[in-house]
Every structure is written in structure tokens, then in C-alpha cells.
Amino acid sequence: MVNWAQMYDCHGDVGRVPELLALAELEDDAEVWDELGYRLILEHDLVFPASFAALPRLVRLASRSARARGLAGAIVRCAAGGHGCDDLLAGCAEAIVEFREVLDRHLRSGPTDYIAVFRDLIAVEGHYHWSAVLGDFSDDFYQVACPHCAVEVTIAIGGYGRYSAIRDWNLGDVDRCDLRPASPERLSGIGRWMHETAVRDGKAVLADGITHLFGQAECPRCASVLNIADEYSASNRPLM
Structure with missing residues (x-):
């Protein structure tokens, strides 16, 4: 049982979120959902005790409400921040497992918001x-930073090409070198999971991009070879 008297929201209130959740469970009202989002997630992706207290109820609604699914996903994506609610997050473990199943089932249906749901599922995976x-x-x-010469390397994966380069703000991306995609059979960990999920759902462009993201790049400055995903993760993985 949640003690809402201690679950303050982004504006310091403790009573409004449970009232809004009760309304949302009765009717899919846009104004209710807008206020819930306004109270559960502050700008700059800050979350508060009420955000995690609300998460299990949002997950229960997520299979039939796109708004609940989106708000629950946004809260999970913020879980890596310095919110000071680790005990509340731990208490959401069962809800997060349930949410994973909801998201995965939704992905299999081929939704128009596939990438957004895919990103939420990646957050659920941690x-x-x-x-x-x-x-x-x-x-x-x-x-990414080259681990050998420390120069900042731009990695492009998209319609402009698949390359590493030095970004010059006057000349654009210069000294381009083609990326070396990973073989799908050699992917492991989160890269393998992401690729297999994209392939399962028929997302060929996404699957191909993942092989490049988890592949190798040549540093245009010193010509050393670096693992793109390893270097990006080393600099950007949150401290938990």
C-alpha cells in the first residue's frame, strides 16, 4: 500500500497525483493525462517519489492506454537520474517486469511509434x-573520443552515410572513413538483443544501423580502430 502522504510530486503536492490516477482509471481524458505528465516529470527529465509511486498503476493501464504506456516509459527512462528514490524504484521491480511484457507485445504489433516504444524497452532493460x-x-x-589520441570523432549512421569523421563547424564532416559493421553472429549483450528484436519485427534499416553502431570505426586523426559502442558507453553510461 502506497503512503501517498509521503509521495510528493514535482510541485511538492501529495494529494493530486492519486486523484488524477483514479480519474485516469475511469476515463481516458486528455486533460487528466496532461496534468499527470506535468506533475510526474519535471523539465530536464526530473522525477520525484510520486513518479515511482504511480508507476505500477500506470503499467496496469498501459496495455489499453497509449498515454499510460508513454508516461510509464518516460518515468523508466528517467530512472537513471539522481532522483534519490532508489528504494521506491526497487519496489517497482515487478511492475517493470510486467511493463517489459507490455512493451514487447506492442512492438510485435508493428506500431507507428515503434522507435519510441523500442527506446522505452531498452530503458526497461537498464x-x-x-x-x-x-x-x-x-x-x-x-x-566518441578516440581512446588513443583523444580527438573527438563524429560517427554518422544514416542517410548521409555511415562513416567516422572530424567535425569542422565550417567545413562539415571531414576526413571521412567508412564504418566497419559488426557481423550479426558476433554481436553480444544489448547489441545482440537490439538487433534480434529489430530483425524479429522486420525493421531492416534499424537492424542494419545497429550492426554499424556496435561495429568499429577508424579514427580519422591517428588511424587507430575503435569499438563505437564501447567508447560511447564508457562516456555516457550513467552511474547507478
Whole structure:
């Protein structure tokens, strides 16, 4: 049983969120959902005790409400931040397992919001840094530091090409080198899971982009070879 007297929202209130949840369970009202989002997630992706207290109820609604699914996903994506609610997050473990099943089932249906749901599912798996940046590979760019010479390398995966380069703000991406995609059979961990999910759902462009993201790049400055995903993760994986 949630003690809502201690579950303050983004504005310091403790009573309004449970009232809004009760209304949302009765009727899919846009104004109710807008206020819930306004109270559960502050700008800059900040969450509060009420956010995690609300999560199990949002998950229960997620299979029949796109708004509940989206708000629950947004809260999970914020779970890596410095919210000071680790005990409340731990108490949501069963709800998060249930949410994973809801999201995976929705992905299999081929939704129009596939990438957004895919990113939520990545967050549920605990890989918040990929959830925050992964796109559809139509126009994706990642910044990594070369581990050998420390120069900032731009990684492009999309309609402009699949290459590493040095970004010059006057000349654009210069000294381009083609990426070396990973073989799907050699992928492991989150990269393998992401690729297999995209292939399962018939998302060929997404699957191909993932092989490049988890492949290798040549540093245009020193010509050393780096693992893109390893270097990006090392710099961007949140401290939990």
C-alpha cells in the first residue's frame, strides 16, 4: 500500500497525483493525462517519489492506454537520474517486469511509434544511455573520443552515410572513413538483443544501423580502430 502522504510530486503536492490516477482509471481524458505528465516529470527529465509511486498503476493501464504506456516509459527512462528514490524504484521491480511484457507485445504489433516504444524497452532493460540517443538511423550522429589520441570523432549512421569523421563547424564532416559493421553472429549483450528484436519485427534499416553502431570505426586523426559502442558507453553510461 502506497503512503501517498509521503509521495510528493514535482510541485511538492501529495494529494493530486492519486486523484488524477483514479480519474485516469475511469476515463481516458486528455486533460487528466496532461496534468499527470506535468506533475510526474519535471523539465530536464526530473522525477520525484510520486513518479515511482504511480508507476505500477500506470503499467496496469498501459496495455489499453497509449498515454499510460508513454508516461510509464518516460518515468523508466528517467530512472537513471539522481532522483534519490532508489528504494521506491526497487519496489517497482515487478511492475517493470510486467511493463517489459507490455512493451514487447506492442512492438510485435508493428506500431507507428515503434522507435519510441523500442527506446522505452531498452530503458526497461537498464541501458539508459542507448534509450536516450537511439534513433531510426535515418540521420543519427554520435560523438566518441578516440581512446588513443583523444580527438573527438563524429560517427554518422544514416542517410548521409555511415562513416567516422572530424567535425569542422565550417567545413562539415571531414576526413571521412567508412564504418566497419559488426557481423550479426558476433554481436553480444544489448547489441545482440537490439538487433534480434529489430530483425524479429522486420525493421531492416534499424537492424542494419545497429550492426554499424556496435561495429568499429577508424579514427580519422591517428588511424587507430575503435569499438563505437564501447567508447560511447564508457562516456555516457550513467552511474547507478
